[in-house]
Amino acid sequence: MITNTAFIRLAQIDLQDRAFKISTEQSLSGLVTSIAEIGLIHPPFLIHRKASSYSIVSGFRRVQACRDLGWSEIPVRLLPADASPLSVLSLAVADNAQHRELNLLEQARTVEKLASFFPSDIELAAYSGCLGLSFNQELVSRLKRINQLSSPILDCIRRGCLSLTIALELGKLEVKAGEALARLFEEIRPTLNQQKEICSLLRDIACAEDRLISDLLETGEMHAILFNKDYSRQQKLKHVRSFLHKRRYPWMSRFEKAFEENRRALMLPHTIAFKAAPGFEAQEFSICLSFQTVTEFADQIQTLERLPDNPHFDAIINKRFADSDSLY
Amino acid sequence: MRIQTLYIDQTVADLPLCSAIAERLGLTPKRVESPETVYHLISAASDPVAAGKRTLLLTRNKGAFVRPCPGTSYYTCCNYMILHIGTFCVMDCAYCILQSYFHPPMLQYYVNQAEMMAALDTVFAERGIRRIGTGEFTDSLIWESIDPISEKLIHKFAAQEQTILEIKSKSVHINHLLGLAHNRKTIMAWSLNTESVVAGQERGTSSLDARLRAASRCQAHGYPLAFHFDPLIIYPGCENDYLAVLDRLFNTVDPSGIVWISLGSFRFMPDLKPIIESRFPVSKIIYGEFIKGMDGKMRYFKPLRMRLYKRLAAYIQRHAPAVTAYFCMEDDEAWEHAFGFTPAEKGGLPAMLDRAAIQHCGLRD
Numbered sequence A: 001m002i003t004n005t006a007f008i009r010l011a012q013i014d015l016q017d018r019a020f021k022i023s024t025e026q027s028l029s030g031l032v033t034s035i036a037e038i039g040l041i042h043p044p045f046l047i048h049r050k051a052s053s054y055s056i057v058s059g060f061r062r063v064q065a066c067r068d069l070g071w072s073e074i075p076v077r078l079l080p081a082d083a084s085p086l087s088v089l090s091l092a093v094a095d096n097a098q099h100r101e102l103n104l105l106e107q108a109r110t111v112e113k114l115a116s117f118f119p120s121d122i123e124l125a126a127y128s129g130c131l132g133l134s135f136n137q138e139l140v141s142r143l144k145r146i147n148q149l150s151s152p153i154l155d156c157i158r159r160g161c162l163s164l165t166i167a168l169e170l171g172k173l174e175v176k177a178g179e180a181l182a183r184l185f186e187e188i189r190p191t192l193n194q195q196k197e198i199c200s201l202l203r204d205i206a207c208a209e210d211r212l213i214s215d216l217l218e219t220g221e222m223h224a225i226l227f228n229k230d231y232s233r234q235q236k237l238k239h240v241r242s243f244l245h246k247r248r249y250p251w252m253s254r255f256e257k258a259f260e261e262n263r264r265a266l267m268l269p270h271t272i273a274f275k276a277a278p279g280f281e282a283q284e285f286s287i288c289l290s291f292q293t294v295t296e297f298a299d300q301i302q303t304l305e306r307l308p309d310n311p312h313f314d315a316i317i318n319k320r321f322a323d324s325d326s327l328y
Numbered sequence B: 001m002r003i004q005t006l007y008i009d010q011t012v013a014d015l016p017l018c019s020a021i022a023e024r025l026g027l028t029p030k031r032v033e034s035p036e037t038v039y040h041l042i043s044a045a046s047d048p049v050a051a052g053k054r055t056l057l058l059t060r061n062k063g064a065f066v067r068p069c070p071g072t073s074y075y076t077c078c079n080y081m082i083l084h085i086g087t088f089c090v091m092d093c094a095y096c097i098l099q100s101y102f103h104p105p106m107l108q109y110y111v112n113q114a115e116m117m118a119a120l121d122t123v124f125a126e127r128g129i130r131r132i133g134t135g136e137f138t139d140s141l142i143w144e145s146i147d148p149i150s151e152k153l154i155h156k157f158a159a160q161e162q163t164i165l166e167i168k169s170k171s172v173h174i175n176h177l178l179g180l181a182h183n184r185k186t187i188m189a190w191s192l193n194t195e196s197v198v199a200g201q202e203r204g205t206s207s208l209d210a211r212l213r214a215a216s217r218c219q220a221h222g223y224p225l226a227f228h229f230d231p232l233i234i235y236p237g238c239e240n241d242y243l244a245v246l247d248r249l250f251n252t253v254d255p256s257g258i259v260w261i262s263l264g265s266f267r268f269m270p271d272l273k274p275i276i277e278s279r280f281p282v283s284k285i286i287y288g289e290f291i292k293g294m295d296g297k298m299r300y301f302k303p304l305r306m307r308l309y310k311r312l313a314a315y316i317q318r319h320a321p322a323v324t325a326y327f328c329m330e331d332d333e334a335w336e337h338a339f340g341f342t343p344a345e346k347g348g349l350p351a352m353l354d355r356a357a358i359q360h361c362g363l364r365d
């Protein structure tokens, strides 16, 4: 597209027209200093859309920074007034995407603005390649859903606390629950897998107990964890996961606890790792020895030889735990 | 659930059975060049499972008619054979694994029955006891109103001595089967569950009472019987509920005529969970305490299912000691715990079931 370089008075630029705005960055601090010191190296793109004013296509922060510096006019690159809306929008996207990676919200904004030009996600995805983006159909449809999320969740995404997957998961929940979980994740910062686990446990518990997730997050037990001043962030995370696991799997949790107590009562050194099969499904148990010398090895063998006489070992192997006897 | 649309695969359209079925259904069939046309229509529906239950395709079974039951190596399998008469079901159980087993799930009925009968002849010509059932990929009795397939099979099996047919169902279309000369080579079997599971999770099935009454009538006509407590669903109070069903069973039919009773707890591939959640929003069965089993299926936490098994096994052993009770897909630990022995001690599960079939059905090797 051919552009003309011109000088335009800042008063003629419509800052409210955000039709082409892609960037979510608000801060101007570094930019103002840089323009003051070095000048405006890259003039913004503008288009004459309305009779009396110009719309910004790309360079919203640059225009604002120049205003803050008290400039009255700035150099700009003017797009032809009759340029097609899609080509103007494409320039706005490409100008952003060529300089840096667009964040999730900017990608979502891009999809939202482009959507009116393409009848299907697959066509939009194909076109995104021309703009330096590599969206696929699935991503386009997910990004569209981002735009429907409530502002507290969008704020968390902006602050980098939520991934696209989890944000969309939260979007499927009742609004109050989604927002509460977004805040919770921001506070205790679980990994992506832990976030998925917490969402899935909460959903299952809520369905099983016919309760709202937001109510579950308000229970006394959750409050006792989250408002405990003595807990670090990691401790809060650990206790939240443990609380939800116990609530979702009460029998399993009791069984695991009984196993753990008996295993501890065996007083095995840390060089002997004694494990049950995952979920206690297979009948096998495993013991793994770590040693460096023949003497250490001999000591461990002696410890193992005493195990069959230990009532805790018997309880483990036969899965007969006092607390969960009624299970077997 | 009613069949609303009938498709006929072009390659079988000239078989007289197709027009007979169309007439019985009162539907004008639509011919399709290939089953894929129908698969695409079903897949595109908002609820493909429900659409698959309303749409019937009469087609040819291009694969084997007699197949081994798909067991897995870790859990003990009974070496059952499946006679593949059709797929899917018009009833609608929340826990039905067929909802995620077929892609897409769809009613198909195989009308190339001459080939099926030939496949059975091949099986009958081989040496050895065989147990064959029609109720694995479909319900055995749902097809009777459009084609009395069970009647044909009962005749077929009655004429040989080493293979039994098991007809397994949750429905009671048995009137036309009662007077047949079955020669005890057909076992009439029903899946049983507690009243609350039948009412809450089994849409469109016959009531528990109706199933037990049907079993009793079959027994009065000399049929050997079998019962399947599968899937056992664990919920508060389930143990007593299952014992009550056993009690009703033994009060309704004579246990001496029961060839076997199987026990199997609810297990499912993980991809069934979202289907149940969306199709049965009030069902709670997927919120049990499940772990991923050795075969990748979700299973109840083992101590929980072993507790239920133990009580049911003890009850069966006390009230019907001669009946062969067995687990469908469990390991030695579960067997030992509930029955006090492992299948290997009795020659293996297939041998146990073969012996029961020989004894009740007069099979000869």
Ligand code: SF4
Residues within 6 Å of the ligand: B088, B089, B090, B091, B092, B093, B095, B096, B097, B098, B137, B138, B139, B170, B205
């Ligand atoms: S009766 Fe059997 S095949 Fe039919 S829906 Fe129920 S579980 Fe599935």
